[in-house]
Amino acid sequence: MSEARANILARLRAARRGAVPDRPDWTPPAYGPDRLARFRAMLEAVHGEVIEVTSATWTERLRTLLAERGVTTAMAAPDLGLDAAWAGRGPEVVAYDRPVEAMKDRLVHDIQAGITRARAGIAETGTLVLWPDAAEPRLLSLLPPLHVALLRLGTLADNLSALMAEQNWAAGLPTNLLLISGPSKTADIEQTLAYGVHGPKELVVLVLTDL
Amino acid sequence: MGDFTARAPKALNDPTLRRNFRRAMDGLMAKRALQFQDRDAWDALRARGAAAKARVVARLPELLEQLEARLTANGIRVHWAETTAQANAIVLDILRQAGARTVIKGKSMVSEEMELNHHLEAHGIAAIESDLGEYIIQLAGEAPSHIVMPCIHKNKAEIAALFAENIEGLGYTEDVDELTAAARRALRGRFAEADAGISGVNFAVAETGTLVLVENEGNGRLSTTLPPLHIAVMGIEKLAERLDDLPALLALLPRSATGQPITTYVNMISHPRRDGERDGPKAVHVVLLDSGRSRVHADPELRDTLRCIRCGACMNHCPVYSRVGGHTYKFVYPGPIGKILTPQLEGLDCAGDQPHASTLCNACVEVCPVRIPIADILVRLRAESIDPSGSAAVKGAGSMRKSLESLTWKGWALMHSVPLLHRLGTWALSRLGNLIPAAALPPLSTWMRVRSRPVFAPKTLHELAREKGYGNE
Ligand code: SF4
Numbered sequence: 001m002s003e004a005r006a007n008i009l010a011r012l013r014a015a016r017r018g019a020v021p022d023r024p025d026w027t028p029p030a031y032g033p034d035r036l037a038r039f040r041a042m043l044e045a046v047h048g049e050v051i052e053v054t055s056a057t058w059t060e061r062l063r064t065l066l067a068e069r070g071v072t073t074a075m076a077a078p079d080l081g082l083d084a085a086w087a088g089r090g091p092e093v094v095a096y097d098r099p100v101e102a103m104k105d106r107l108v109h110d111i112q113a114g115i116t117r118a119r120a121g122i123a124e125t126g127t128l129v130l131w132p133d134a135a136e137p138r139l140l141s142l143l144p145p146l147h148v149a150l151l152r153l154g155t156l157a158d159n160l161s162a163l164m165a166e167q168n169w170a171a172g173l174p175t176n177l178l179l180i181s182g183p184s185k186t187a188d189i190e191q192t193l194a195y196g197v198h199g200p201k202e203l204v205v206l207v208l209t210d211l
Numbered sequence: 212m213g214d215f216t217a218r219a220p221k222a223l224n225d226p227t228l229r230r231n232f233r234r235a236m237d238g239l240m241a242k243r244a245l246q247f248q249d250r251d252a253w254d255a256l257r258a259r260g261a262a263a264k265a266r267v268v269a270r271l272p273e274l275l276e277q278l279e280a281r282l283t284a285n286g287i288r289v290h291w292a293e294t295t296a297q298a299n300a301i302v303l304d305i306l307r308q309a310g311a312r313t314v315i316k317g318k319s320m321v322s323e324e325m326e327l328n329h330h331l332e333a334h335g336i337a338a339i340e341s342d343l344g345e346y347i348i349q350l351a352g353e354a355p356s357h358i359v360m361p362c363i364h365k366n367k368a369e370i371a372a373l374f375a376e377n378i379e380g381l382g383y384t385e386d387v388d389e390l391t392a393a394a395r396r397a398l399r400g401r402f403a404e405a406d407a408g409i410s411g412v413n414f415a416v417a418e419t420g421t422l423v424l425v426e427n428e429g430n431g432r433l434s435t436t437l438p439p440l441h442i443a444v445m446g447i448e449k450l451a452e453r454l455d456d457l458p459a460l461l462a463l464l465p466r467s468a469t470g471q472p473i474t475t476y477v478n479m480i481s482h483p484r485r486d487g488e489r490d491g492p493k494a495v496h497v498v499l500l501d502s503g504r505s506r507v508h509a510d511p512e513l514r515d516t517l518r519c520i521r522c523g524a525c526m527n528h529c530p531v532y533s534r535v536g537g538h539t540y541k542f543v544y545p546g547p548i549g550k551i552l553t554p555q556l557e558g559l560d561c562a563g564d565q566p567h568a569s570t571l572c573n574a575c576v577e578v579c580p581v582r583i584p585i586a587d588i589l590v591r592l593r594a595e596s597i598d599p600s601g602s603a604a605v606k607g608a609g610s611m612r613k614s615l616e617s618l619t620w621k622g623w624a625l626m627h628s629v630p631l632l633h634r635l636g637t638w639a640l641s642r643l644g645n646l647i648p649a650a651a652l653p654p655l656s657t658w659m660r661v662r663s664r665p666v667f668a669p670k671t672l673h674e675l676a677r678e679k680g681y682g683n684e
Contacts, residue, residue, distance in 0.1 A: 004501075005291035008447065011505035012272040018511055020269040026259035026459055042472065100437070100490035108403050125473040137489035138436045142429055161458040170454045173419055175485055176436070179477035184429040186391060187469070188344035188360060190367050191238050194391035197343055198398065199429025199476075 028124060028159040035123040035156050036207065042126025046182030047195055049204045058206050059085035062148060065204060066091050066113055069146060075107075076115035077135040080150075096137050107143045114144040114200070120155040120163055121205075122179070128205065129163065130178040138176050147183070147200040152211035215539065215564040222535040228364060229534065235363045236533040242470025243524060243578070260463040261582040263456040264518035267448065271508060271517075274417040274450050275499065281420025285482045287495045298500045299330040302409070302442055305496050306336055309440050311406035315398075317424070317434040318342040319411025320358055320521060321444045321500055323543045324556075327409070338409070339401050341430035343394055350377045356537030358544060359468045359523035364536050398430070408434035408492065412445035413520070414460060415497070418453045421481045422497065425464060425474040432478050441480075441492040447499050448508075448517040460520060463580035467522040503556035503606075510604045512591060516551050518581040525575035525585060531568055540565065547575035551588045559596045560607030566592040615654065637671040 031038045040050040116136045120129040132138040157163035184199030247253040279289045292298035328338045340349040344361040355361030367385045375383040414423040465471040484491035526532040526546025537545035542553040554562040566589045575585045596611035644667035649655040
């Protein structure tokens with residue numbers, strides 16, 4: 001095995017070296033005051049829904065949107081405080097508080113909605129940035145048919161380059177970093193779009209405009 | 212020796228296939244064009260992306276070492292394979308040590324190159340494709356016909372029939388939503404049961420030890436998250452030097468491929484599951500496959516091939532690919548990228564027909580997001596294929612050399628370097644050329660099959676010029 005490594009590297013090293021070109025300048029677009037409008041337009045174009053809320057209204061808005069969709073079992077991190085906010089008027093809220101091996105059945109078959117925070121948003125492409133962690137694991141935004149994400153308006157960046165630089169991603173990445181732009185989709189059958197092929201059929205973003 | 216020319220008529224005379232490809236290619240070209248309407252922005256973005264990949268190719272050995280070091284520090288195991296056989300053995304070994312019986316797969320062209328599914332099946336491990344397109348062709352027992360949209364050669368009716376036959380409880384339906392939902396149901400259980408997930412890699416970032424995978428369906432995320440073990444297979448060229456090379460590359464790849472500004476998911480994996488985390492595989496392995504790539508890298512001109520980010524734009528815009536479809540090429544990578552990559556990986560002795568399956572129209576070069584000079588490389592490979600010295604740059608160089616052909620060109624060269632011969636030759640052709648029974652005379656008959664016969668003028672250009680009083684100056 002390490003023989004393969006040595007052989008491959010030796011062959012690559014034996015080659016005549018070429019020039020290493022510089023990276024030419026490239027400036028991705030910025031949107032100024034139209035950031036949110038751009039984010040909304042891009043996400044809606046790929047079948048995502050964007051709803052503006054505030055830190056005072058979001059739990060109630062979330063409750064009604066889940067009710068409209070007939071959701072009876074949702075999954076969310078306990079520190080979001082949904083149980084307290086809904087006081088028994090909302091759907092059952094399950095925490096993803098055990099390893100997936102113990103949760104697999106519920107996750108694959110029962111949970112109708114996954115609720116997560118987004119670490120940031122990207123206006124250019126209508127993208128959510130998720131850093132899954134112990135409270136909001138990776139599959140929470142993937143297995144349930146509905147994904148609702150909370151995005152603080154203040155974290156909305158113009159583009160990926162700006163965001164990476166601002167948050168210094170290169171200094172330390174999480175186990176899994178996700179860029180999510182819309183619900184799961186496919187066009188493999190005659191280029192006809194179909195949603196929810198393996199992941200969520202629906203993506204709703206609640207934008208907290210006061211944060 | 213391949214025989215593209217012999218296979219092409221079958222595809223050309225298949226109206227369903229022609230229709231399926233025409234519709235798909237027209238759609239993909241139109242959608243891509245909408246993404247790059249601003250010429251200046253496209254030029255700047257493309258220059259940035261091309262430079263990012265050119266840097267990878269130029270610094271490949273040290274970047275591979277850096278990648279290995281970062282991945283290892285992150286807890287991801289790295290394996291090296293010189294050949295596809297070695298890569299298959301490595302994957303099988305990892306699976307066996309984990310006691311894995313079933314594997315769920317995300318889309319990966321390198322795994323097609325390895326014929327990994329066959330290898331695993333032969334050793335009692337079931338590998339299920341989970342990308343919808345790959346799932347469809349796996350059911351049909353076919354190979355992908357496009358590197359991005361593997362079942363592009365099939366229409367709705369063909370897929371409906373295939374599903375009705377293979378998915379329990381599903382009748383014949385051409386409703387795309389129903390077909391998609393049926394595949395989701397059929398595959399959900401497979402994901403939950405799978406002992407391991409296998410995926411490809413779009414970019415491996417040397418700076419941070421991060422595997423970047425792009426996709427729309429979520430099957431790639433499932434394959435790399437739900438099973439307890441994840442194995443990623445990748446060619447040794449699929450690197451990005453730094454994290455901040457990603458924005459340009461990610462802006463180029465999906466827009467060139469399917470006309471999307473970004474894919475639904477960009478999945479960046481840097482570690483196996485860490486203490487306290489609830490999900491994700493507990494072990495992640497990366498297999499770095501050479502399989503001829505280091506030989507491609509050895510040649511300063513040919514190594515540009517290794518910049519490829521597998522967007523498929525070159526095939527979508529290729530007048531040959533769009534008419535004959537992917538299977539006619541008979542190799543894993545079809546279209547323009549295949550025509551330059553396959554002969555270099557497999558050798559001109561078995562894929563020497565590929566560089567000739569081109570009109571050199573340059574459409575691929577115009578759309579390639581990383582500016583690979585595909586046409587120049589095609590011409591170079593054509594020359595290599597008849598190079599009498601059999602230069603070592605490409606395996607099988609010189610293997611397409613035919614003595615009649617080289618004799619003809621030697622005669623041609625002689626005629627054009629000796630004035631007397633030239634005068635004699637052109638005089639003879641102007642008088643007698645029209646009498647040659649070209650249509651019946653090999654090898655001229657092959658040439659004439661698809662071309663109209665040129666008519667020789669009764670007098671040569673020189674004679675006409677002299678009559679008009681022009682001198683030799
Ligand atoms: S050669 Fe260029 S256009 Fe073709 S698949 Fe590779 S990157 Fe895309």
